[in-house]
Amino acid sequence: MTAVMETAGLGKQYGKRWALHDCSLAIPEGKVVGLVGPNGAGKTTLLQLAAGLLTPTAGTIEVLGGHPGSGPEQLGRVGFVAQDTPAYSRMSVSQHLRMGALLNSHWDDELAFRRIEALDIDPRQRAGSLSGGQRAQLALTLAIAKRPEVLLLDEPVASLDPLARREFLQVLMEVVAEHGVSVVLSSHLVADLERVCDYLVVLVASHIQVADDVAELLATHHRISGPRRDSRSLPADQHVIEESHTDRQTTLLIRTEQPILDPAWTTRPVTLEDIVLAYMGQARDQERARKSGLGVLR
Amino acid sequence: MMRFAWLQFRNQAAVVFGGLAVVAVILAITGPHLVHLYDTTVATCAAHGNCSTATSVFLKNDHTLQILFDALVVVVPGIIGVFWGAPLVARELESGTFRLVWTQSVTRTRWIVLKLGVVGLASIVAAGLLGLMVTWWSSPMDRANASMYTAFDQRDLVPLGYAAFAFVLGVLCGVLIRRTLPAMGTTLVAFVATRLLVNHFVLPKLIAPTQRSFALNGVTVQGFGQMNGGPFTLFPANPNIPNAWFYSTQFVDRAGHPLSTQVLTSACPLLESGPGPSAPAGGGVESAVPAPGAGSALHDCIAKLAATYHEVVAFQPASRYWSFQWCELAIYLGVAVVLAGTCIWWVRRRLS
Structure with a gap:
């Protein structure tokens, strides 16, 4: 192609x-x-x-x-x-x-x-x-x-x-x-x-965050929620794009090629807008981390 | 692309060439009359005797028109630079239309080259035609005046050189400044400055002046006195060389030393102490009325000094007029070509 x-x-x-x-x-x-x-x-x-x-x-x-x-x-x-x-x-x-x-x-x-x-x-x-x-x-x-x-x-x-x-x-x-x-x-x-x-x-912020078919994006991104847990404990093939936590609950937007097997999660479909906003938020967080990192170094 | 450049330019062209047509009509109506007047008065004045009267009477004809046309030839290149040159690229950059035109199937290089070519050629033709028309119209006056260098930059070829230069200068200002109005202002200032600098510092030095000596006598001494409170001196007269461009006239001895006030006062004590000096007509001279006796004192003085002193004149003869015309034209066209190259390079490389 x-x-x-x-x-x-x-x-x-x-x-x-x-x-x-x-x-x-x-x-x-x-x-x-x-x-x-x-x-x-x-x-x-x-x-x-x-x-x-x-x-x-x-x-x-x-x-x-x-x-x-x-x-x-x-x-x-x-x-x-x-x-x-x-x-x-x-x-x-x-x-x-x-x-x-x-x-x-x-x-x-x-x-x-x-x-x-x-x-x-x-x-x-x-x-x-x-x-x-x-x-x-x-x-x-x-x-x-x-x-x-x-x-x-x-x-x-x-x-x-x-x-x-x-x-x-x-x-x-x-x-x-x-x-x-x-x-x-x-x-x-x-x-x-x-x-x-x-x-x-x-x-x-002058960087490409994601580039893919819309159908592919919709198929591989999921919003999952369940009891509060650390996002680092997820399987290696699940990439967290966005996370939010309350005292009891964790909600994540993840990207994965594989089915989500963990029965603790409730999976909901996402819209394109959700995905884009999640990536924009991720970029903003990365930028903040980079800037504060620089601040510490200084 | 050539036809598109013309499509965008034709309204502006119509204004200028329309104005040019009006000028041509006025010139065509009034011109033949001047030729006729010249032929019947100045050309035959030698036969009738009094040439200076005939000339000065003739020169009063259409004097206002003459001033107007001369001024027009001087300002038209500036107008072309400001109104055709400066907005050519600046307006595209300012309004964003360069994004439209540079993404058609014509490379940017071709675009700028043809824009410069079409409008530049029109500039040269407009200013060149105007210059030649006014030259033709003025020729009886110019012959009567016998001072061809006075109207040098309003005659023959040089106006088209000014126009080519002014136009490309305008385009370059627009390319560099990227705003139409500031580019127009800068163009005007830079053009006027260049013309003045070239006129005063470059043109007179292009060819070394001719030197010629004349005897010190009643013809070459115009008078004596003090100019603007300066030292007491003899005033040299410009010799009668038709159409010459005079650089300087002064009295010098055989070794080339100019006549000093000490030498003058010791040789001619009567002049300074005399009841009143004689001096040439014109401003800036103190006491211009010759007193009785002063004439003979001056006569004696000239007789005394003539043995050791003579008048030296530095000037450009009429025969060099065309050399100067071609030289100045070449300078302005050469600079225009260099500036055009800079424009093309800048549009290709820097505006991206």
Whole structure:
């Protein structure tokens, strides 16, 4: 299976700060990948590295087996919708489509105009006077009509109202179904991604916490509760992601490939949101431990 | 990509080239009249006798237009740098649209090269056309003035060099500063500073001036007196060399030492003690009215000094005008090419 995106030890540094650090990842082709993490986690950096807008400080990144931004061919294979969906405010919608036609060799003009028409946007309207939702749709249209093999979307729905958000994701899913492109889209909200993604990457504090198929994540994560006990006494194949204790009871979110045999535990299924939040919490705890560790050393 | 660069640029181009067309119409209407006037007055003045009157009368024609067009040729390159150059990349960076355009199937290098090429070429054409039109229009006046270096930077080729430089300077400021308004301001300041520095410190040193000697006599001595309270001295007159660019004129002896106040007062005691010195017209000179007797004192003085002193003039002759034009054009175009290379490199490597 070819990877739509493959990174090894990938890092991007701004001044002293690493926006993305030691990121190794292999995302299989044909998926709708959710890239989730809190604001400032490095999602935008990762997507811009994949689009060729940024060059890595460390490590390597390959998209569809090619070097991002290396040439017109590679640029044509990747559709990118940037955060806040920038557009030339003084250019009309049809001029934007003209831009797409002039700058992309595989441009599908008929598809572009059909989509704009279906969205009920006047092609003569200036991009500056479009609503946020319409501008996002224009950006998506531009990215799709260049006929890419992979679509990268950076927080495409973050600035949209709930209705526009749902519409946008619906259109995106139609496109995926129709053209079979791979998609990587980022969001800081799991709820946005839950309905559309079949693969999830959790990125927290410039590090990849987990990356796997959604079905696999749901199958291997369990919330178990039982009489209070030390989480270190669990079998070796059960990895604790999140734990909470009361005087009498212990509740854990664990990852395991094996069935849970201990009859003391009550097992409950988890939602994707539970899993993501658990990983985010784990990353936060690790970060705190690292900082307080430094404090002790100092 | 070329057509897209044009698509984005055509409105701005329409404004400038539209303005240029208006200027061209005004020049075309008024120009032939000036040529006719020149041909009938100044060109034939030698036959009628009084050339200086004919010239000064002729030069009063369309004087306001002349000032206006000369000013336009001077400011247009600056306008191009500020309004075409500075926003070219800065606006893309500021509004985030670079993320849109740099992810189309055109490499960033190609994008910046063609942007620089299309708008840069338009800058050169606009400023070049304006410069040449004004040069043509002014040619009767310039011939009558016989001082071609005075309007040097508003004539012939150099305006297009300024425009090329100003444009690329603007683009580079935008690339480095990444904000449109500060980039525009910086462009203006840097452009004006460069023009002044080159005018005052580079251009005069490009070619060593020609030296020529003239006898000290009633023609080369314009008068005597004190300039702005300085030492008592004889004022040298610029010799009549048409279209020359004068660097300096002074009286020196055979060894090359300039005429000192001591030598002057000891040779001509009557001049200083005389009832009033004679001096050239113009500001900064004390007591400019020659008193009776002063004329003959000056005459005696010149006769005494002429044996040992002569006038030395350092100047650029008219024949070097085109050398200066080509040299300055080459300097500005050369710098523009270097700056353009820096822009391309910066967009490729540093903005990522």
